[in-house]
Amino acid sequence: MNQSISNAVSGAVSVSGLVSIVVSLFCIWLSWWALQNLKLDLVIRNPQGTQGKLLQVLLAIVLGHFVAGFLLDYLTWSQMIRYMF
Numbered sequence: 640m641n642q643s644i645s646n647a648v649s650g651a652v653s654v655s656g657l658v659s660i661v662v663s664l665f666c667i668w669l670s671w672w673a674l675q676n677l678k679l680d681l682v683i684r685n686p687q688g689t690q691g692k693l694l695q696v697l698l699a700i701v702l703g704h705f706v707a708g709f710l711l712d713y714l715t716w717s718q719m720i721r722y723m724f
Contacts, residue, residue, distance in 0.1 A: 668699075
């Protein structure tokens with residue numbers, strides 16, 4: 640009995656982790672795509688240089704992380720609604 644419960648919990652945790660990874664990578668990619676339209680030459684000296692590209696990558700990671708966090712929180716909250724009634 641305990642083994643089946645352990646397997647069920649392990650499966651749920653692994654699926655949750657996989658969903659989190661996929662959503663995070665998708666949001667980072669989406670942020671990178673959206674940042675391509677941003678005119679960084681107005682803010683930094685050489686946007687095509689190494690430092691300019693690194694700044695774009697870091698901005699995409701930070702923005703994607705916040706968006707993914709929001710989406711994963713929203714998913715968790717929407718799953719909790721079923722326990723309300």
